[in-house]
Amino acid sequence: MTETAHDAGALRERALTTLVTARDRTTLLTSCVADPDLTAQHSPLMSPLVWDLAHIGNQEEQWLLRAVAGQEAIRPEIDSLYDAFEHPRADRPKLPLLPPGEARRYAAEVRGRALDVLESTAFDGTRLTEAGFAFGMIAQHEQQHDETMLITHQLRRGPQALTAPDPDPVPLFTGPAEVLVPGGPFTMGTSDEPWALDNERPAHRREVPPFFIDTTPVTNGAYLAFVEDGGYDDPRWWAPEGFEHIRRHSVTAPLFWRRDGRQWLRRRFGVIEAVPPHEPVMHVSWYEADAYARWAGRRLPTEAEWEKAARYDPAGDRSMRYPWGDADPAPEHANLGQRHLRPGPAGSSPAGESPLGVRQLIGDVWEWTASDFLPYPGFRAFPYREYSEVFFGPGYKVLRGGSFAVDAVACRGTFRNWDHPIRRQIFSGFRTARSEAP
Known part of the structure; x- marks a missing residue:
């Protein structure tokens, strides 16, 4: 042959x-x-x-x-x-x-x-x-x-229709809360991934100043502190249009959450359960993620920052396909493919850690970034404009990394998702960042 x-x-x-x-x-x-x-x-x-x-x-x-x-x-x-x-x-x-x-x-x-x-x-x-x-x-x-x-x-309302085993329990994550990503250029996007879609192309160099990024996604427990501190009632933390939206629609917590006495519960695929404190927060809009980050004295990472944290290997000064390298995802790398019906606890999948020490960048929850959905320099629509091009502009924010509901074929270090900043029904979470002190 x-x-x-x-x-x-x-x-x-x-x-x-x-x-x-x-x-x-x-x-x-x-x-x-x-x-x-x-x-x-x-x-x-x-x-x-x-x-x-x-x-x-x-x-x-x-x-x-x-x-x-x-x-x-x-x-x-x-x-x-x-x-x-x-x-x-x-x-x-x-x-x-x-x-x-x-x-x-x-x-x-x-x-x-x-x-x-x-x-x-x-x-x-x-x-x-x-x-x-x-x-x-x-x-x-x-x-x-x-x-x-x-x-x-x-x-959907009604009895549970889908079942799947829970992710394996992991020890409580006690590693560093944030990781320094060094400044300098890196290669963003791809020109040689065979099945990459048009908005991931072409590869190009981006200069990114040094910054810190959360080691894991923001958890339910951390987000609950924002809720309990009156975060949804304080306009200081919100983009004006976001605060107007949550007021108009009486949004006071992530979608599917409700308070029962002193306990917070959530509905997950037909099952009512206590909100797990160590799981990444999910079903939050871009406005909610942005407000939490401001409340915490931080910000959302830009799309370029997120991708550098996920793909950059300082030892080889190169961009990898995934945080762990170029190999296709395996179960030990990331929570993908609907194997589970929930994110894994913060700190899960150490085998999927990036060279800089950032975890859970692929799978578990989609992560909102600060960036609008825009074309890369040299973008060409293929094979049809309606896949990406018609969505470019400030009306959509970029999400990265996939979720437990994403299959590996539709999730890469370069893969880009986007949605309106008010959307909460999607499996969306986030992590925060901060600029390095001068």
Whole structure:
């Protein structure tokens, strides 16, 4: 076997594995509840689960069957129904959506044909097929919608539908509270990660002054001190528009928290439990994260600071794929892939620590940064503007690092997520930073 044939075989196997992993998860998320729960809208912020299911199949059809293989459309009449830009989420229940059984059959037919396309596609043709990019893009797209569907499950009222083992307990973290990240340039973004998406590209040099960053994400216990100190009532800590928002919507604590006498409880996938003090805080908006950081005398890290803390190896003066190196994530590195339905305690996954000593930069909770979502110098939209370009601007803040709900295929040291600064239903937390004293 030639080296080229060997490389193609390895790419084909990787694409097959990621596609199958994503579909297994989609099946779990759409089979653990009855059909009425699939067609119901559990929050105006989210689509009905059955919309996500058919949308996953439709995107796969458009890109793998039509764009890569040149096949005729299976169901061209449904394209507009599952166009995320044509219909806001709140309006999707009113559309003539495919019912659950038909949506399952459609997605399965597309997948069967897509696997045939995978077997016959050469990986040295167009940019869309180079290194199997289109297959990686579709696997990432499905996993992103799986995370979206998991958010819908969290918002759903009713008995518990999903179960998973808890992360292994770890000793209480007693390491340093913060880590110094040295000043100087580093390489941000990527030009050679085969399945990186357009907003991660191209690699470019960034100058970052020295700064300190939290060793672990901010915990529930630390955030509770802000709540109990009246943080939600004090406009000193809040961006004006953020304070106006929480006043208007009576926000007084992270989403899904409630006080029961002297105890704080939370709802997590249908289960009511005490808020665990040593777990990273979750379901907070950018405004809440920013207010906490101000209250604590600190700030949110910029996106460039976050990435340098996560990827920079001072020994080799290079940027790595992940905090632990270039190897793909393993369970000991990070809490990913919905293996658990919660973050691990602060200080978990020491094998995933960065060379500078920062922990849990990948997995557990998405981390808000101070930065707006903007293109990198030399950005080019690919393969369509609607993936990234239409979102660039001050209306969206960048989140980094993934969460327990993210699959490894859709999470890298360069991976960028973004959302409105008011959003709280996402699995979002944060860590804080401060500039080095002059």
